[in-house]
Amino acid sequence: MHTGMESPRGVWWKPAAKAEKMWVLIAFGWCMVLFAMMPLWHLKGAQNPSGIRHRVNPSDYARRTNEFIRTYKIGEDAGIAVVEPPPGSDVYLLGRMWSWQPVLKLHKGVEYTLHLSSLDVNHGFSLTPVNLNFQVVPGYDYGLRIVPTQAGDFRIVCNEFCGIQHHAMVGRIIVVDDSAATAPPATGGAQ
């Protein structure tokens, strides 16, 4: 035998020993499991990053968001409109340097189509403390069908670097539970 620094002489295409062969087969089997899990989760799982995907002109998207805000606005929080869309509707969230608009009031267990896009540069939609993360790219509309499964007061942190005030870009989603008597207040998260 020889080391990896030495030139092998003659034909080196030889059958492998049993231990090596066994490991290659086991590893390959595991790789197939790794692959199979992804299509399987599309069929059986409830969390997939599929969504409806379109190109969109940023100014068109901003116009759509403003119309959405005008239609369903119920108040203001920290200078940002609070919007309560009807169940099953299309919900528009706009990321821009350095804010998320509007503040959303949603209902637990109800499906919405949450549209994400940006007016300027890339942003990152990171719902906390749920830990749900999506990329927000200017020129693209990402329509994700979401069902909030917890009630509470959530934050949207920007987790894609978007300039000098990146760390101040925080939005808000309130989820109320219609079956529970004590819903969190619609305002009050502001500093």
Added chain:
Amino acid sequence: MTSALSSRICPTTGLKVNAQAESLIKVNAVAATVSLLIGGIAAVLVLLTRWQVVHLLSPEWFYRVLTVHGMSMLIFFIIFFEMAVLYFASAVLLNSRVATPRLAWAAFWLMVTGALLVEWMMWTGKADVLFTSYVPLRAHPLYYLGVILFAVGALIVTGIFFGTLVVAKRERTYEGSVPLVTFGAATAAIIAVITLSHGAAIYIPTFLWSLGLMHVDAEVYRMVWWGLGHSSQQINVAAMVSIWYLLGALTIGAVVLNEKISRTAFVLYVLFISMAAAHHLLVDPGLSPAWKVWNTSYAMYLAVLASMVHGFTVPAGMEAGQRLRGLGKGLFEWLRKAPWGDPGFSSLVFSVIIFGFLGGITGVTFGTEQINIIAHNTLRVPGHFHATVVGGTALAFMGITYYVIPLIFRKQVAFWPLARVQPYLFAIGMTIFSIFMTFAGTFGVPRRHWDMTFSQAPFDVQYNPAVSLVVGIMAIGGLLAAVGGGIYLVVTVWSVFFGKSIAALSGSELRALKTGLPAGIIRPPAALPPGEPDHRGLTRGTLVLVAVFLIAFIAYYFVNWKLLSVVWRVG
């Protein structure tokens, strides 16, 4: 200038070392070390800012220094070092001359010019766009130009590498096939060509865009840029695995169990990972689920298979080499009686473990289409790649440096006791750092973020109270690693510039030196018994180790599916 043909015979390895190759290795290694110093200072500044207790830098300087950290480490340090590896694996290992030494020097200076231009733009605040420079964030045109010049220089060096292989073959400087280490380096060079083509395909349009001459789509940028950004990490993997085989050979005479298996695994890297940009785009709006699933795995994860194969063959080759030399008792005598005081050896072992257990398992898990929803752009991502690129690649590069200093620079390694503990400090620090960084990311803490307390935001943000403790431990691990990195820099720079020359010493005089040389040079591994040995039980210790690895992998993978299953329904 020395003639293209002058050379010397290495008294330790018996290799014919071409003088031009030797000088090129030296200058690239020095450029890599300088980059590491700049990137390392930036690393400490970034760490001391993210550690909210200290919160050192202003936001402006934080994002600036973070850009410097990424570029200096991931591009300049690693690629300069890899250029040195390419010259070593071609000219030195094949006893050859360098194909076109003048062009090689031109390429080196082109890379230096590009790197200086980029550093200048970053430090003067004209490129606060972070490593990824996602369009439409805009940097100064000279920033993009600097990256292009650097990449062109590197591309020329890969061309010279292939040219040197041709020269060596034509001039019959070796018999048989090229050694496995050279083969691995060749796959790294092929991946480098693919990577740098992506770099050209994205940085040239972006340069023109920065001059206002054309439009670049934000999503297209992300896709093509990651063809550079991630593929360059595959160069690192191929180069690192080659160095694993090289260090195994130098330190304990590790054998190649089966050339077919190891070489096929290298080829799998070329075929199945070279365009692996997809796992950065799994939660992007521009691409379909089918595209994402296919391109993150190519249906079979054959690049993951390749790493799992090397993860077996490297330690198994070490085990077999030790057993064949009489260290065959029980499962682990080969490991217990290994030269743990040789920094080349300890670096090798820690590099394999950190890369596999921490970097590999987390990387494959986060690169799963759906699991990426709970990982994307959180601290889990840098937690993962600090284990692969720093704990894996950089540590392997550090390990080989302890052999490059005596064999190429022909100097004694200075501060030998410090050099011996350096890999331990660095590995332990980096392990703590990446585990706790990944852990913080599990709570959703974002990467690339100046202020975890969100003091300037319109709404308060409360993370799990454990987060500040987790980040504190991460910071301590990071500082420990920084001490290890600092020792590496001091030892390397001192040895190279002020170290005691061993150029005039013969092989036996070298062996008589008690300090300042790794064990593999003082006591080179004994010759192996001739003929093909009996393979039964030759790698049984390694089988136990990889079984532990597989169990850890399976556990972490399915725990993440479990974590995913409890978040909001989304589709």
